[in-house]
Amino acid sequence: MSRTRSASECATCKQTPREDESGRFTCACGTPWVRRWGIRGTPEEEALLKLSGFIFTLDIQGDTYYVGPLGHIVYLYSGGDWDSDKAPREQSLEEYLTWIKEKLAALSQPY
Numbered sequence: 001m002s003r004t005r006s007a008s009e010c011a012t013c014k015q016t017p018r019e020d021e022s023g024r025f026t027c028a029c030g031t032p033w034v035r036r037w038g039i040r041g042t043p044e045e046e047a048l049l050k051l052s053g054f055i056f057t058l059d060i061q062g063d064t065y066y067v068g069p070l071g072h073i074v075y076l077y078s079g080g081d082w083d084s085d086k087a088p089r090e091q092s093l094e095e096y097l098t099w100i101k102e103k104l105a106a107l108s109q110p111y
């Protein structure tokens, strides 16, 4: 597994495009973006995602992504890249999933 982090950032305003009230993707400077659709990962990727508590989701619009135990979302794209709304920029997908697993383990420690 060697996905690169998606560079979903506007070159002008450095913001990540977000869906507005009318369902269009746009950023702070108003550039229109085409929505990217997620894909299902390989069996190896799915196994790793599952170990960190991520569940495959198909939403009503037909988009696919993985929802994690802390409410994080992981997108896998057909271009061999990935993205997450909450993952630190410098982490690889493997590092991010390990980080989540450690976070969960820490949360479940008894007092």
Ligand SMILES: [Zn+2]
Pocket (backbone or CB within 6 Å): 010, 011, 012, 013, 014, 015, 027, 028, 029, 030, 031
């Ligand atoms: Zn912009």
